Amino acid sequence: MKPDTHSSPIITVIGGGSWATAIVKILCENDVHIRWWLRNIEDVEYIRKFGHNPNYLSDVQINRRKVRTFYQLPKALEDATHVILAVPAAFIQDAMKDVRPEDLQGKVIISAIKGLIPNENILITDWVESAFSVPKGQICVIAGPCHAEEVALEKQSYLTIASTDVLQAAHFAKMMSCRFLQAHAIKDIYGVEYCAVMKNVIALACGIAHGLNYGDNFQAVLVSNSMQEIQRFVDAINPMQRDLMASAYLGDLLVTAYSQFSRNRTFGNMIGRGYSVKSAQVEMNMIAEGYYAIKSIFAINKQYQVNMPISKAVYRILYEKASPASEIQKLKAQLR
Structure with missing residues (x-):
C-alpha cells in the first residue's frame, strides 16, 4: 500500500x-x-x-x-x-x-x-x-x-x-x-522491537536492585552490562549493522531503567522490597510488560544460548521464586 x-x-x-x-x-x-x-x-x-x-x-x-x-x-x-x-x-x-x-x-x-x-x-x-x-x-x-x-x-x-x-x-x-x-x-524493525522488549526486563532488574538499597554506582554498572547483554542477544537473533547507542536502543533503555514513570522499574522495586508478584501487580494496577517478556526471552534463549546473567536473575526471581537478595548477590560477581 x-x-x-x-x-x-x-x-x-x-x-x-x-x-x-x-x-x-x-x-x-x-x-x-x-x-x-x-x-x-x-x-x-x-x-x-x-x-x-x-x-x-x-x-x-x-x-x-x-x-x-x-x-x-x-x-x-x-x-x-x-x-x-x-x-x-x-x-x-x-x-x-x-x-x-x-x-x-x-x-x-x-x-x-x-x-x-x-x-x-x-x-x-x-x-x-x-x-x-x-x-x-x-x-x-x-x-x-x-x-x-x-x-x-x-x-x-x-x-x-x-x-x-x-x-x-x-x-x-x-x-x-x-x-x-x-x-x-x-x-531495523527487529532490532528495535527486541531492544524494546529487553529494556523492560533490564528495568525490572534495576528496580529490584533499588528495592534492595543498591545505589547509583551499582545501577550504572548494571545498565552498562545490560547494554552488552542486549547486544549479544539481538545480534544472535538478527545479525546486522546497527548502532545500539542510538536513542531507539540506548535512549529507551536509559529512560526505562531510571525514570520515575517506568512501570517496570516500579514493579521491580516492589519485588526487591519484598512484595510478591501478585501483590505488586494488584497494587500497581498497571501492566509491567517485562514480567511477561522475561518468560518469553528465557524460552527463546534456550535456542541461542546467549550469555544473559541479568535476564537469568530476573527470570529466577519472578518465575522460580528465588530470593532477590541472593540473585543480585550472585549477579554482582559477574558484572564488570
Missing part, C-alpha cells in the same frame, strides 16, 4: 491505557482523523461526553472534533488507513479476536507494544504478519525513550519509527511529529 498524500489519513488507535491516550494526544496535533477503540463502553461514553480518559492521563484533553470513540473494533477499523496497536502484549490477542484478515487489508499496521506474544514467544510484528496476512512492508514499530506521562505534559520527546519499508516508516513519522515531539524513520 502506498501512502495516500491527497487526503487526511484515518488512524485507528486500539487500546485505552496511558500510552494509547498519549498517542491520541500526539495525533490530535496533526491533520489526521482518529478513531479510538476502548474495551469498556462506559469509557467510550465518558470520553464522548467529557473529552478525557477517566482512567489514564485524565488531565489530557481530547479534541472531540478529531477523535471518534468506539467499543466495537471492526467498526473502528472501517476505512482506516493506519491502525496503531497499543494494548499490552498479554492482551492483544483477546482484543483482536473479532478482527478478520480482510479488516486489515490494505492498511498500515503500527505496533506501539513493547512486548512479545506470551506462550508463542514471537514479536508483535511477526504475529500480525502471520495471523492477519499483512505484508511485512506494511508493518511499523513505534520505539524510543518516550513516557506517556511526559507526552501528557508536552515535554520534548523523540520517537523512532521502524519498518522494512523505510519510506512507509518516514511517512508515518511525519504523522507522529508535532511541536513537542520529533520522530524519524529507520529500517
Whole structure:
C-alpha cells in the first residue's frame, strides 16, 4: 500500500491505557482523523461526553472534533488507513479476536507494544504478519525513550519509527511529529522491537536492585552490562549493522531503567522490597510488560544460548521464586 498524500489519513488507535491516550494526544496535533477503540463502553461514553480518559492521563484533553470513540473494533477499523496497536502484549490477542484478515487489508499496521506474544514467544510484528496476512512492508514499530506521562505534559520527546519499508516508516513519522515531539524513520524493525522488549526486563532488574538499597554506582554498572547483554542477544537473533547507542536502543533503555514513570522499574522495586508478584501487580494496577517478556526471552534463549546473567536473575526471581537478595548477590560477581 502506498501512502495516500491527497487526503487526511484515518488512524485507528486500539487500546485505552496511558500510552494509547498519549498517542491520541500526539495525533490530535496533526491533520489526521482518529478513531479510538476502548474495551469498556462506559469509557467510550465518558470520553464522548467529557473529552478525557477517566482512567489514564485524565488531565489530557481530547479534541472531540478529531477523535471518534468506539467499543466495537471492526467498526473502528472501517476505512482506516493506519491502525496503531497499543494494548499490552498479554492482551492483544483477546482484543483482536473479532478482527478478520480482510479488516486489515490494505492498511498500515503500527505496533506501539513493547512486548512479545506470551506462550508463542514471537514479536508483535511477526504475529500480525502471520495471523492477519499483512505484508511485512506494511508493518511499523513505534520505539524510543518516550513516557506517556511526559507526552501528557508536552515535554520534548523523540520517537523512532521502524519498518522494512523505510519510506512507509518516514511517512508515518511525519504523522507522529508535532511541536513537542520529533520522530524519524529507520529500517531495523527487529532490532528495535527486541531492544524494546529487553529494556523492560533490564528495568525490572534495576528496580529490584533499588528495592534492595543498591545505589547509583551499582545501577550504572548494571545498565552498562545490560547494554552488552542486549547486544549479544539481538545480534544472535538478527545479525546486522546497527548502532545500539542510538536513542531507539540506548535512549529507551536509559529512560526505562531510571525514570520515575517506568512501570517496570516500579514493579521491580516492589519485588526487591519484598512484595510478591501478585501483590505488586494488584497494587500497581498497571501492566509491567517485562514480567511477561522475561518468560518469553528465557524460552527463546534456550535456542541461542546467549550469555544473559541479568535476564537469568530476573527470570529466577519472578518465575522460580528465588530470593532477590541472593540473585543480585550472585549477579554482582559477574558484572564488570
